[in-house]
Amino acid sequence: MAFCSCDGPTRSSVPTYPVRFEVNTKTVFIDFTPQNLNAYITLDRDGYKENGVWKLPATAMDAWGYGGVVLYVSMVGYAAFDLACPHCAAQGRRSPCEMDGIYAVCPDCGEEYEVASGYGFPRKGISKEAMLRLNTYVTASGDIIQVRQ
Numbered sequence: 001m002a003f004c005s006c007d008g009p010t011r012s013s014v015p016t017y018p019v020r021f022e023v024n025t026k027t028v029f030i031d032f033t034p035q036n037l038n039a040y041i042t043l044d045r046d047g048y049k050e051n052g053v054w055k056l057p058a059t060a061m062d063a064w065g066y067g068g069v070v071l072y073v074s075m076v077g078y079a080a081f082d083l084a085c086p087h088c089a090a091q092g093r094r095s096p097c098e099m100d101g102i103y104a105v106c107p108d109c110g111e112e113y114e115v116a117s118g119y120g121f122p123r124k125g126i127s128k129e130a131m132l133r134l135n136t137y138v139t140a141s142g143d144i145i146q147v148r149q
């Protein structure tokens, strides 16, 4: 059994693409326990990065949404977002945000999204939309975090 932290259907300008990958907190290179706030892992077609350091290629089974995915140890637990900027997605541009500390920053419009809060709200107000939040599941043992959409 897995515990679901789901917010239900989310309306977003970011197109819904499949997301599927998991992180094993026992074998991951960084401390990815819920106590280690602001640790993060990103995934795109090039593979996994942990706090910005490239670690592993994505596997054939992985899917990483529209603009890549960040899985973040936020103030409200594990939170995952599609890295595509919703403001730019509404205008037909993919524009993946790049992680910069506790923010995901859009290199296209300059918006900064607050991923550390667990909600992905825009900080500057350029975007009127939060990032697309993805479903995360933690196994009962707490060792495996799955991100699926």
Ligand SMILES: [Zn+2]
Binding pocket: 085, 086, 087, 088, 095, 106, 107, 108, 109, 110, 111
């Ligand atoms: Zn943008």
